[in-house]
Amino acid sequence: MTNLIEAHTHADLMPYEAYEELALKGVNRIITHSCYVGATRATTLFDHYHQLLKIFTNNAQKNGLKLFITVGIHPLGIPEDWPKVIDILPTFLEKETIIGLGEVGLHFDTALEAEVLKSQVELAKSLNVPIDLHLPPKNRSEVVTKTLDILAKVGIDPQKVVIEHVHTDVIKMVNEFGAYAGLSLGEGRLSPQDILENAPLFQRGMLNSDYINFVYRRYDAVPQAVHWLKLHGVDVSFLEAIAFRNAEECWKI
Numbered sequence: 188m189t190n191l192i193e194a195h196t197h198a199d200l201m202p203y204e205a206y207e208e209l210a211l212k213g214v215n216r217i218i219t220h221s222c223y224v225g226a227t228r229a230t231t232l233f234d235h236y237h238q239l240l241k242i243f244t245n246n247a248q249k250n251g252l253k254l255f256i257t258v259g260i261h262p263l264g265i266p267e268d269w270p271k272v273i274d275i276l277p278t279f280l281e282k283e284t285i286i287g288l289g290e291v292g293l294h295f296d297t298a299l300e301a302e303v304l305k306s307q308v309e310l311a312k313s314l315n316v317p318i319d320l321h322l323p324p325k326n327r328s329e330v331v332t333k334t335l336d337i338l339a340k341v342g343i344d345p346q347k348v349v350i351e352h353v354h355t356d357v358i359k360m361v362n363e364f365g366a367y368a369g370l371s372l373g374e375g376r377l378s379p380q381d382i383l384e385n386a387p388l389f390q391r392g393m394l395n396s397d398y399i400n401f402v403y404r405r406y407d408a409v410p411q412a413v414h415w416l417k418l419h420g421v422d423v424s425f426l427e428a429i430a431f432r433n434a435e436e437c438w439k440i
């Protein structure tokens with residue numbers, strides 16, 4: 188396959204050579220989700236979005252890849268003046284390669300996180316754009332319940348929602364809600380074997396590496412998983428769905 192989509196990475200943290208390597212391994216589109224851990228000011232996030240639009244879009248272009256971007260406030264970097272970010276996000280969303288809101292959601296499950304999340308879900312609904320939601324490694328069922336509750340109260344279309352980092356623990360709740368599921372690969376997350384063994388649960392999944400450079404992750408986890416799944420006889424239409432079709436449908440790319 189030569190039209191794979193890396194559906195959730197952090198392109199600003201990828202080494203330069205990763206872009207070429209992904210292109211060589213059959214990826215042609217990358218979705219990078221904004222996340223600036225420890226942001227204390229709205230302006231930090233604006234500079235971060237500008238870097239994604241310039242430096243990292245350019246890195247992708249030079250290697251024949253198309254970079255798509257989401258913007259938003261990640262729970263690990265909520266600026267003190269966060270309402271200023273909410274005010275300016277619609278301006279960023281007018282840009283052609285900014286395709287939605289992300290990565291947003293609950294991490295420590297605080298009242299502030301819930302407030303910031305609700306504002307962003309309301310914005311996604313009013314602008315009719317998709318939204319990408321983070322899940323933490325702990326208290327996952329509680330966090331999914333609260334997240335889905337906020338989504339339902341705002342009344343956003345589930346077809347515009349991606350719940351990230353799912354595993355067999357929460358996938359049924361995500362499926363019942365009708366959202367897409369981010370299939371993040373790697374240690375402590377989904378393996379290609381988990382996906383093969385539970386394929387019926389992951390029909391609305393999108394493969395991704397969620398690459399960051401402060402824990403061990405592989406930026407080529409998507410082509411690696413596709414290769415492994417093919418070798419192990421996975422159904423081709425299922426593989427195409429999780430490798431690019433679901434992301435195309437949800438993000439309109």
Ligand SMILES: [Zn+2]
Binds near residue numbers: 195222397
């Ligand atoms: Zn991420």
